[in-house]
Amino acid sequence: MSELSIRIKIADREYPMRVNEDEEERLRQAGKYLNERLRMFREEFGIHDKQDLLAMIALETAADKIKTEDAAVETQLSLEEKLSSLNQLLSSLQLG
Template sequence: MDELSIRIKIADREYPMKVKAEDEARVRSAGRQINERIKSYRERFGIDDKQDLLAMVAFDCLVDKMELDEKQYDTDESVLEKINHLNSIINQAL
C-alpha cells in the first residue's frame, strides 16, 4: 500500500496529509472543490470571514451528501422491488 505525503491548501491554510496513491487525485479534487465553493460564497454573499465560509461549505456538502444518500436508498428500494417481482414471475413459471 503506497502512501503519499501531500499538502492540501484550503482557505489559504495548508494541511499536510498522507493518502493512498490511488486516492490522491480524489483528495486533491476535493480540496479544489472546497476552495471553489468558498470563493463562490465569498463572491455571492460578500462574506470574508473564513470560519463562516468554511461552515457554509461544510453545511452545503452535508446537504448534498444527504440528498445523494436519499436517492441511493430510493434506487436500492426500487431495485429490490424489481428483483422480488422477477422472483415471483420465475416461481410462478416453475
C-alpha cells in the first residue's frame, strides 16, 4: 500500500498528512464533516471562536462515539443471549 501526501483543511487551516491510499477518502470525508459541523454550530449558536467551535464538535463526536459503542455492546449481548437460547434448543432436540 502506498502513502500519499494530502492536505486537509479544517477551520481555514490546512493540515498536511501522509496517509495510506485506503485512508485518504475517509480522512477527506472527516474533514468535510468537521467543516460542515463548524458552519452549523456557528450559524445555530452564533459562536465564532474557532477553538470553542472545535471543542463543541469534539464533545459532540465523543458523545456519539460512546452512544455507538454502548449500542454495539447491547447488540452483542442480545446476540449472545439468542445464540445461547438456540444452542439450548438444539441440544434439547438432539437429546430428545
